[in-house]
Amino acid sequence: MAVATPTLVGMAEIHVHQGPALYSCIGLGSCIGLVAHCPASGVSGMIHVMLPEAFKDKPIDKPGKFVDVGLPELVKMMAAKGANTNRLVAAYAGGAQVFKIGADVSSRLDIGKRNAEAVKDLLEKLRIRTIAHEVGGSNGRTVTVDIASLTVKVRSINEGEKVLCVLRG
Amino acid sequence: MGQTITLEDVVKRTPDLPSIPAAALKVMRETDESTSNAASIAKTLSQDQALSARVLRLANSAYYGLSKRVTNLQESVVILGMRCVRNLCMVAATYPWMSRKLDGYCLGPKAMWSHSFGTALAGQLIARMSKKASEDVVFTAGLLHDIGKVALSVWLENKTSAIVQYAELAQVSFDVAERRILGYDHCEVGEHLGRQWNLPDEIVAAVRWHHDPDQCQPSSNIVDCVHLGNFLTMAMGFGLGGDGLHYSVCENSFVRLGLQPDALDQITDQFVTGYEEYEKLFEDLSAA
Numbered sequence: 512m513a514v515a516t517p518t519l520v521g522m523a524e525i526h527v528h529q530g531p532a533l534y535s536c537i538g539l540g541s542c543i544g545l546v547a548h549c550p551a552s553g554v555s556g557m558i559h560v561m562l563p564e565a566f567k568d569k570p571i572d573k574p575g576k577f578v579d580v581g582l583p584e585l586v587k588m589m590a591a592k593g594a595n596t597n598r599l600v601a602a603y604a605g606g607a608q609v610f611k612i613g614a615d616v617s618s619r620l621d622i623g624k625r626n627a628e629a630v631k632d633l634l635e636k637l638r639i640r641t642i643a644h645e646v647g648g649s650n651g652r653t654v655t656v657d658i659a660s661l662t663v664k665v666r667s668i669n670e671g672e673k674v675l676c677v678l679r680g
Numbered sequence: 681m682g683q684t685i686t687l688e689d690v691v692k693r694t695p696d697l698p699s700i701p702a703a704a705l706k707v708m709r710e711t712d713e714s715t716s717n718a719a720s721i722a723k724t725l726s727q728d729q730a731l732s733a734r735v736l737r738l739a740n741s742a743y744y745g746l747s748k749r750v751t752n753l754q755e756s757v758v759i760l761g762m763r764c765v766r767n768l769c770m771v772a773a774t775y776p777w778m779s780r781k782l783d784g785y786c787l788g789p790k791a792m793w794s795h796s797f798g799t800a801l802a803g804q805l806i807a808r809m810s811k812k813a814s815e816d817v818v819f820t821a822g823l824l825h826d827i828g829k830v831a832l833s834v835w836l837e838n839k840t841s842a843i844v845q846y847a848e849l850a851q852v853s854f855d856v857a858e859r860r861i862l863g864y865d866h867c868e869v870g871e872h873l874g875r876q877w878n879l880p881d882e883i884v885a886a887v888r889w890h891h892d893p894d895q896c897q898p899s900s901n902i903v904d905c906v907h908l909g910n911f912l913t914m915a916m917g918f919g920l921g922g923d924g925l926h927y928s929v930c931e932n933s934f935v936r937l938g939l940q941p942d943a944l945d946q947i948t949d950q951f952v953t954g955y956e957e958y959e960k961l962f963e964d965l966s967a968a
Contacts, residue, residue: 522916522952540917540925561916561952562945576949609911610853610926619941620929622915622948650844651920668786668922669841 517655520544520557523576527556527588531659539605541623543578543630543646544654546663547585547601547639548678549594555658556589558582562622563629578629586637599639602663602676603630604654606646623647643676685835687864691872694831698777700877703728704769708820709880711766721762722753725769734772735765743960763816770820771797771961777830784836785829786922792830795919796823801958802951803909809947810937813901821886821906824879828870828887832862840922847926854926855891867891893930904933912944912951 517533518526522542526534534557536544541561548555558581565577574584590596606627609620618624627646634641643663645652650667654675661679666672685693706724710716725732732753739756740749750756757765779793787795800822807813836843847857858865871888879887886906889896893907911929914920934941 522956538917538920540920541915542917562948564945566946566949572953576952607925609914609929610847611928619944620911620931622944623925649925651917651924668920668924669844 518557520559522559523561523573523581525556525558525575525581525585525588527554527585527592528658529554529592532656533658534654534656536605536654539652539654540607541605541626543603543605543626544652545582545585545601545603545630546654546656546678547589547599548658548661549589549596549599550679551595551598552593553658554589554592554594555656556585556594557656558585560626560630563625578626578633582630582633582637586639597638599637600642600678601634601639602641602643602678604645604652604663604665604675606630607648607650607652610649642678645675687868687872690831690835690864690869691876694834697831697873698774700770700879701728701731701773703731704773705878707766707769711762711816716762718754718757718762721757721765725753725765731769731772734775735768738768738772738961739765741961743958766816767819770823774823782829782833782921783838784833784840786838786840787829787833787919791919791921792826793919795913795921796826797958798913798916798918798951798955799823799825799906799909801909801954802912802947803905805947805951805954806908806937806939807901807905809943810901810905810939812937813905817880817882818886818902818905818909821883821902822909824870824874824883825887825890825906825910826866826870827873828866828868831873832866832869844922844924844926853891853928854923857926865891891927893933899936901937904930904936907933908937912948916948916952918955 515533517535520526520534520536530553536559543560546557558575560578560581561576564579565571574580586596606623608623645665650669653666655664661677663675664672665675778796779790781789782792800819803818803822804815807815807818843857847854855865867888874884874887882902885900886903889903890906890910893903896903914925
C-alpha cells in the first residue's frame with residue numbers, strides 16, 4: 512500500500528485541506544506548529560508561526576509568520592474550504608526556549624514563551640478549543656498530524672515520539 | 681563515554697577530520713589586505729582547482745542572477761566583488777564536510793550546515809545593524825563556530841541524550857554539561873582545531889567563546905555577533921540536534937553591540953527572509 516506523503520508546513524506557511532490529510536512541521540525551535548480541525552466539515556489546517564505579532568511599520572509579506580495575523584488567516588482559509596468556524600478545535604506544540612542559568616535575561620528574548628502566550632490568548636479570543644498543547648522546554652520538536660485518525664504526534668530527539676492528542680471536538 | 685580521551689587526542693586522533701583548503705585561507709587573508717585586487721585573488725584561488733570549480737559554480741547560481749555566465753575566476757571577482765568571493769570561497773570550502781551527518785550530536789545530513797550557515801547569515805546581519813564588527817569576519821566566524829562538534833561527534837557515541845539529561849538534572853547548559861562529563865566542551869575542541877588550521881585569532885575567539893561571550897578577554901564584537909547569530913538560528917530551529925536550545929543567551933552582547941532586545945523580532949524576520957533567498961544557492965551547492 513502506498514504511503515501518503517505529508518504536507519510539509521514550512522516556516523511561515525499555512526496549509527488547508529478538506530478531508531483526510533497528513534501534515535508535518537519539522538524542526539520547531541521557538542516557533543509553534545498549530546493544527547486546527549472542523550469535525551462538521553472535515554476541513555483541517557496547519558500553520559508554522561515564528562513571531563507573536565506583526566510589525567506595525569512594515570507590510571506583511573507572509574501572514575503565517577505572525578501569531579496575531581496568522582491564526583485569523585488560518586481560520587479564514589478554513590472557512591473558505593467550508594469549515595464551521597464555531598466548531599474548530601486545535602492542538603499545538605513548539606515554543607522552546609533557550610536554557611538560561613541565573614542570567615537576567617529580558618523577556619523580549621524569550622521568543623518561544625511569547626509565541627506560546629500569544630497563541631493561547633488568541634485561541635481563547637477566537638473561541639477555538641485547545642485539545643492539547645506542548646510548549647516550552649529546550650528541545651527542538653517535530654509535529655505530525657494524521658487527519659484520518661485525528662492523531663497529533665510530537666517527536667523530539669531526546670524524548671522520542673508520543674501521541675499529543677486525538678483531535679476530537 | 682566508554683573511554684577517556686583528552687582534548688588534544690580528539691584533535692589528533694579523530695578519523696577523517698576535515699580541514700580548510702590552504703587556498704581558501706589565503707583568499708581570506710588577502711581580501712583583508714589593501715594591496716589585493718581581482719587578479720591576485722583569482723591567482724590565489726586558482727591554486728586549488730576543486731575549490732575554484734565550486735566557487736565558479738556558486739557564482740553562476742540562480743541566487744546571483746547574472747545576465748551572462750561567468751567563466752573565469754578573475755571575472756567572478758570583478759563582477760561579484762572581493763567580499764562576496766571571499767564568502768563564497770568559505771562556503772565552497774566548508775559545505776562538503778559540514779553537510780555530512782553528525783551522529784554524536786544527532787544531526788542529520790545538512791543539519792550542521794543549515795545551523796552553521798544560518799549563524800553566519802544571522803551574525804552578519806547583526807554586525808550590519810550594529811556597525812561594530814566586520815560583516816565578512818563575522819560571516820566566516822559564524823560558519824566555523826561549531827567546528828569542534830565535527831571532531832567531537834565521533835567520540836560522543838550517541839551519548840548526547842545522556843549529556844542533555846545531566847544538563848537538565850544539574851540545571852546547567854549543554855556546554856557546561858559537556859565540560860563536566862568530558863572535561864572539555866565542543867568550543868574548546870573547536871579552538872584547538874582552529875589553531876591547528878591556523879585560523880586568525882579573532883575567528884578562533886568566536887569559536888571558543890560563542891556560548892559565553894562575557895568570558896572573552898578582551899571582549900569582542902565579533903564574538904557577540906556570532907553568539908547572537910547562534911541564538912537566533914537555534915530559536916528558529918535551523919539544524920537543531922540533541923543539544924537543542926540547552927544554551928544560555930547573554931544580554932550583555934546586545935549591550936556591547938548597542939542593540940536593544942526590542943530589535944530582536946525585526947532581526948529575526950530579516951534573517952529568516954534572507955535565509956530563504958539563499959536556498960537558491962544551496963541547490964547549486966548540492967550539485968557542486
